[in-house]
Amino acid sequence: MKGVQILNFMGSSKPRVLVHKDMENINVKDSIDIVLTPQFYTFLREDLEIKFAYQAKKIAPAFFDDYLNAGVEHQYHVYKHDSEWYFFAYSVEEITLFLEERGISSHQIGKIYFAQELEQRLEHPVELGETMVMQTLEGTVTLLPKRLLSREIEYFPLNLQKEKFQNGITLSSSYDSIVPFKETALLSTLLVFLGAFFLFEGERGRSAIESLELSKTELLEQNPRLSSSLQRNSEMKKYTKIDKEERVKRDALMQVSKMISNSNRLKSLVLNEKTIIATIKIDSPVAMKKLKRLAKKRNFRLLNEHEKEISVEKKL
Amino acid sequence: MSLISIKRFQNELIIFLLLLFVGFSFFYKFSAQKSFTSQKIKIQESVSEINKVVELKTFWDNKKVKKEIIKFKTMVSKDKVKKFEKRSGKLAVTYQNLSVKELNRIGKKLVATHFKISKLNIQESGKNRYSMEFTCKW
Numbered sequence: 209m210k211g212v213q214i215l216n217f218m219g220s221s222k223p224r225v226l227v228h229k230d231m232e233n234i235n236v237k238d239s240i241d242i243v244l245t246p247q248f249y250t251f252l253r254e255d256l257e258i259k260f261a262y263q264a265k266k267i268a269p270a271f272f273d274d275y276l277n278a279g280v281e282h283q284y285h286v287y288k289h290d291s292e293w294y295f296f297a298y299s300v301e302e303i304t305l306f307l308e309e310r311g312i313s314s315h316q317i318g319k320i321y322f323a324q325e326l327e328q329r330l331e332h333p334v335e336l337g338e339t340m341v342m343q344t345l346e347g348t349v350t351l352l353p354k355r356l357l358s359r360e361i362e363y364f365p366l367n368l369q370k371e372k373f374q375n376g377i378t379l380s381s382s383y384d385s386i387v388p389f390k391e392t393a394l395l396s397t398l399l400v401f402l403g404a405f406f407l408f409e410g411e412r413g414r415s416a417i418e419s420l421e422l423s424k425t426e427l428l429e430q431n432p433r434l435s436s437s438l439q440r441n442s443e444m445k446k447y448t449k450i451d452k453e454e455r456v457k458r459d460a461l462m463q464v465s466k467m468i469s470n471s472n473r474l475k476s477l478v479l480n481e482k483t484i485i486a487t488i489k490i491d492s493p494v495a496m497k498k499l500k501r502l503a504k505k506r507n508f509r510l511l512n513e514h515e516k517e518i519s520v521e522k523k524l
Numbered sequence: 525m526s527l528i529s530i531k532r533f534q535n536e537l538i539i540f541l542l543l544l545f546v547g548f549s550f551f552y553k554f555s556a557q558k559s560f561t562s563q564k565i566k567i568q569e570s571v572s573e574i575n576k577v578v579e580l581k582t583f584w585d586n587k588k589v590k591k592e593i594i595k596f597k598t599m600v601s602k603d604k605v606k607k608f609e610k611r612s613g614k615l616a617v618t619y620q621n622l623s624v625k626e627l628n629r630i631g632k633k634l635v636a637t638h639f640k641i642s643k644l645n646i647q648e649s650g651k652n653r654y655s656m657e658f659t660c661k662w
Binding site: 387388389392395396399400402403404405406407409410411413414416417420421423424427428431434437440443444447448450451453454457458461462465473474475476477478479480481489 | 535536538539542543545546548549550552553554555556557559560563564567568570571573574575576577578580581583584585628631634635640641642643644645646647648652654
């Protein structure tokens with residue numbers, strides 16, 4: 209068998225090849241679309257009250273029960289033509305094996321069409337090799353031995369590139385996949401969006417860290433001595449101690465000043481690192497009682513008490 | 525796995541790969557957020573620590589205190605300032621014959637100035653008259 213080079217002169221559309229048992233070997237580099245002749249499929253038409261193709265596809269196997277070899281796994285394709293449903297049963301395995309023998313790998317197969325779509329065009333027969341012809345008989349594309357037709361019939365070449373095909377299927381969708389193509393597309397879109405959303409969120413978190421790091425770096429640039437956590441801790445310890453001690457001293461001084469009123473006066477006040485001692489002179493016993501209560505409330509300890517004088521102390 | 529088998533389960537394969545992608549991106553988001561939360565806490569702690577140290581340093585290690593200190597000499601008349609000794613980071617002042625008003629004024633200034641009060645001694649020296657002595661460091 210000699211090889212045939214397939215060339216694509218149709219821009220972006222793929223070259224189409226008519227697949228029949230007498231076809232020659234083909235030499236292709238890119239993918240191609242194939243048009244199956246009735247040698248590779250079984251065709252039935254039914255007038256059914258069904259709305260959707262998926263419903264028709266569900267019941268398709270039941271129609272072919274009596275026509276197909278039970279030992280071979282078949283796939284089904286359905287589409288509506290005018291008022292009738294067209295049912296096709298085919299074996300992907302048989303087709304791919306045959307095409308591989310003819311030099312076409314399964315990954316090179318783009319769309320699969322059925323010659324039934326050429327029913328109008330095939331009102332005039334087309335030659336398939338030396339012995340067979342393909343022709344539409346009562347609306348069904350059929351293969352006939354050439355010898356059954358008159359010798360005077362003029363055969364016109366079939367240019368598949370110019371023909372209009374609408375009901376192609378891909379090799380992947382031809383299988384009875386658990387997840388149909390439409391659902392796959394929908395689910396894939398959702399998953400891609402979801403994945404992209406998670407990536408975006410993750411990236412947002414990462415850039416937020418960078419912005420926080422930047423604010424820390426800026427702060428450290430202003431205070432380079434504090435870049436070491438040891439240094440920070442040491443300074444924090446030092447100044448926290450000073451802050452605490454000095455606030456306590458100042459609070460104690462303020463508390464003593466609040467104890468001084470018109471009914472008493474300060475006699476002496478001594479403050480050092482550890483203690484504050486205030487001696488206050490008082491005019492009346494009532495004021496004395498009031499002052500003692502006030503001192504106790506402010507956690508001062510009674511150190512000395514005379515008739516008109518009181519000394520209070522607070523540890524700092 | 526042959527090419528036909530891959531083609532046969534192409535839809536399932538696509539979904540499986542996309543599920544892997546979603547799983548990976550979710551893990552990425554989850555780990556980025558986890559790391560963000562822990563790093564955020566860490567950075568915020570550092571920033572707050574730095575700010576706190578800076579604030580405390582500005583408060584208790586303020587170089588402007590030196591200028592403030594001179595006011596303890598000038599806020600009462602000269603004759604009442606018995607001693608005013610300023611040496612590297614240390615101030616010792618003794619006042620005498622202060623009125624209650626002057627004592628209060630100096631006391632308020634003492635409390636408001638950001639230095640360490642090492643020693644303070646106030647004694648009544650007469651009726652409504654006080655002597656005051658304090659030492660402070662900065």
